Amino acid sequence: MNGGTRALPRLGKIGYGGDYTPEQWPEAVWHEDVRLMREAGVNQVSVGIFAWALLEPAPGDYDFGWLDRVIAMLHDAGIAVNLATPTAAPPAWFFQRHPQARQVTREGHVLGGGARHAFCPSSPAYRKAAAGITAQLARRYGDHPALALWHAHNEYGWANSACYCEASASAFREWLRLRYGTLDELNAAWGTSFWGQRYGDWTEIDPPRLAPPGVNPTQQLDFLRFSSDEYLACFRDERDVLHRLAPGVPVTTNFMAPNCKWMDYWRWAAEVDVISNDHYLQAERTDNHIELAMAADLTRSLAGGRPWLLMEHSTGAVNWQPRNIAKAPGEMRRNSFAHIARGADSALFFQWRASRFGAEKFHSAMLPHAGTSSRMWRDVARLGADLSNMDELVGTRVVPDLAVVWDWEAWWALELEWRPSVDLGYLDRLSAYYDRAWRAHRTVDFVHPEGDLSRYPMVLVPSLYLMSSAAAANLAAYVRDGGTLVVSYFSGIVDETDTVHPGGYPGALRDLLGLSVEEFLPLRAGSRVRLDGDLTADVWTERLVLAGAESVRRYLDGPAAGEPAITRHRCGEGTAWYVSTRLNGRDLDAVLTEAGLVPHAGLPDGLELVRRVGDSASYLIAINHSDRDAELAASGKELITGAPCHGTLPVPAGDVRVLRTTS
Numbered sequence: 001m002n003g004g005t006r007a008l009p010r011l012g013k014i015g016y017g018g019d020y021t022p023e024q025w026p027e028a029v030w031h032e033d034v035r036l037m038r039e040a041g042v043n044q045v046s047v048g049i050f051a052w053a054l055l056e057p058a059p060g061d062y063d064f065g066w067l068d069r070v071i072a073m074l075h076d077a078g079i080a081v082n083l084a085t086p087t088a089a090p091p092a093w094f095f096q097r098h099p100q101a102r103q104v105t106r107e108g109h110v111l112g113g114g115a116r117h118a119f120c121p122s123s124p125a126y127r128k129a130a131a132g133i134t135a136q137l138a139r140r141y142g143d144h145p146a147l148a149l150w151h152a153h154n155e156y157g158w159a160n161s162a163c164y165c166e167a168s169a170s171a172f173r174e175w176l177r178l179r180y181g182t183l184d185e186l187n188a189a190w191g192t193s194f195w196g197q198r199y200g201d202w203t204e205i206d207p208p209r210l211a212p213p214g215v216n217p218t219q220q221l222d223f224l225r226f227s228s229d230e231y232l233a234c235f236r237d238e239r240d241v242l243h244r245l246a247p248g249v250p251v252t253t254n255f256m257a258p259n260c261k262w263m264d265y266w267r268w269a270a271e272v273d274v275i276s277n278d279h280y281l282q283a284e285r286t287d288n289h290i291e292l293a294m295a296a297d298l299t300r301s302l303a304g305g306r307p308w309l310l311m312e313h314s315t316g317a318v319n320w321q322p323r324n325i326a327k328a329p330g331e332m333r334r335n336s337f338a339h340i341a342r343g344a345d346s347a348l349f350f351q352w353r354a355s356r357f358g359a360e361k362f363h364s365a366m367l368p369h370a371g372t373s374s375r376m377w378r379d380v381a382r383l384g385a386d387l388s389n390m391d392e393l394v395g396t397r398v399v400p401d402l403a404v405v406w407d408w409e410a411w412w413a414l415e416l417e418w419r420p421s422v423d424l425g426y427l428d429r430l431s432a433y434y435d436r437a438w439r440a441h442r443t444v445d446f447v448h449p450e451g452d453l454s455r456y457p458m459v460l461v462p463s464l465y466l467m468s469s470a471a472a473a474n475l476a477a478y479v480r481d482g483g484t485l486v487v488s489y490f491s492g493i494v495d496e497t498d499t500v501h502p503g504g505y506p507g508a509l510r511d512l513l514g515l516s517v518e519e520f521l522p523l524r525a526g527s528r529v530r531l532d533g534d535l536t537a538d539v540w541t542e543r544l545v546l547a548g549a550e551s552v553r554r555y556l557d558g559p560a561a562g563e564p565a566i567t568r569h570r571c572g573e574g575t576a577w578y579v580s581t582r583l584n585g586r587d588l589d590a591v592l593t594e595a596g597l598v599p600h601a602g603l604p605d606g607l608e609l610v611r612r613v614g615d616s617a618s619y620l621i622a623i624n625h626s627d628r629d630a631e632l633a634a635s636g637k638e639l640i641t642g643a644p645c646h647g648t649l650p651v652p653a654g655d656v657r658v659l660r661t662t663s
Contacts, residue, residue, distance in 0.1 A: 169207050
């Protein structure tokens with residue numbers, strides 16, 4: 001089974017609910033929970049995520065009675081179950097028996113207990129124990145009629161993205177053997193002739209532990225690849241047990257795109273039956289609804305355009321940000337519909353009932369500490385009622401307008417130490433370019449640099465420092481065949497081994513862009529430069545030498561004064577643009593609009609508009625993030641109010657509308 005190819009066979013409707021932790025409450029509360037779930041329109045919950053210590057209180061001693069009763073109650077109420085494997089939180093007895101399975105930091109510190117995610121993914125003892133509890137769950141519940149989905153683990157790599165213990169070192173060496181075959185190949189790839197680092201035996205190689213500054217960047221990059229792959233191997237172990245013992249039930253694990261830097265989700269996506277994601281607002285950002293849209297578009301892209309599941313988001317404030325800002329009235333509703341607009345077939349939360357104890361007791365929930373008399377509860381019940389009218393959206397697909405290239409390995413490589421400027425940041429450019437597409441009311445797909453680009457009239461490359469020859473060839477073929485490509489600075493610089501492409505910057509893109517970069521000219525902190533066309537930029541400039549490209553904008557001042565800043569190169573049937581400096585906001589708009597990113601005419605600022613299309617109908621989801629009422633020229637039936645729409649669709653301030661039209 002490939003990523004995102006399986007639908008939820010036992011639901012068939014927009015999922016609504018969240019993480020349910022009955023083990024935190026007396027059994028008498030469970031009956032109230034189920035009654036209130038039905039009142040709120042809940043139809044799907046995730047159970048057992050951190051319950052290993054209760055399911056296996058001692059090695060080989062299992063207690064499933066309480067879980068049997070919980071699942072039976074949920075099933076009787078018509079609520080489907082995402083049953084988790086509880087392997088993100090091994091029991092205390094496990095670490096007492098296997099202290100070598102604890103995570104070790106880069107500094108060599110062995111981490112203690114009292115939290116989750118405290119294990120080493122390369123530990124044989126952990127892998128065996130995780131497979132064991134997974135098998136027990138699969139045998140017991142694999143054919144239970146309540147079971148909709150297996151939820152393997154929880155947020156792989158959330159707090160333990162890498163381990164530097166001896167088991168990890170041994171596994172890293174084996175990973176390197178498989179990747180390179182011989183030490184000669186490894187030494188060449190790592191450039192070990194620099195600083196005399198050459199290796200003569202595999203046992204000489206360690207993880208990039210704490211050392212004097214300047215640890216080999218390719219060694220660091222490969223260790224990041226290895227660490228992502230080790231967690232993927234842990235997932236495969238559990239998935240394969242579940243497939244074998246409970247065939248026909250899809251398996252997911254909740255991603256954290258885009259906020260998990262350390263897992264290469266392009267590699268993961270092909271291994272997961274159904275793509276799911278956790279997303280939490282960056283509460284202090286005033287434009288956090290745009291970051292939410294980016295996360296949803298990235299998740300849908302990982303699913304290959306197919307529907308996906310929102311496994312967690314929040315009804316209100318979280319508990320782990322520096323300042324945990326409460327959501328404004330209507331914000332939770334807008335957040336939920338924004339994910340659904342961009343391809344989600346569920347809106348699930350962490351969590352159902354707010355915890356009274358533990359690290360997340362101040363995290364919001366569907367049923368808050370304030371109870372059913374609260375505004376939050378009323379909003380939860382209203383959202384459940386609205387989503388019950390959205391089932392016809394299940395399985396429909398989002399219509400994109402353009403693509404943005406996203407690559408986790410390029411992110412890792414860019415943000416290693418000793419780059420030309422500390423102001424080079426991967427998400428900085430990705431967010432800036434995505435922001436302008438969102439404000440132009442254009443829907444974005446994200447693509448791997450070696451993926452299929454043929455369906456998109458425009459492709460943006462905001463940050464691709466690391467670029468393989470295959471990726472460069474893919475981008476060149478796209479332009480030659482008629483595409484419009486926009487590339488931002490410091491892209492195409494190194495290959496997969498973090499080795500500079502030969503022939504000068506930007507090596508992998510030099511011919512396609514019709515120019516070379518003679519010298520990087522980063523700016524001092526706070527410095528700005530002016531470009532003709534009344535544009536202002538900061539952080540970065542370059543000295544360009546044109547070799548076929550034409551200058552569209554020049555620097556008016558700064559270290560490259562009078563020289564080209566933004567260029568255009570006709571190549572085959574298409575055009576490749578290059579932006580050699582950091583533009584933001586309307587300054588970036590000016591360039592992207594000239595390149596062909598034309599704003600959708602007639603739509604007000606703050607109105608999010610996305611289309612999902614099915615076999616017989618098309619759905620326009622309109623989300624008004626502003627404090628002013630808006631109107632759209634459209635006709636059809638509005639699904640939330642049930643009202644017909646003849647020519648004009650009103651979208652009240654802060655509200656949502658979903659319009660069905662005939663395809």
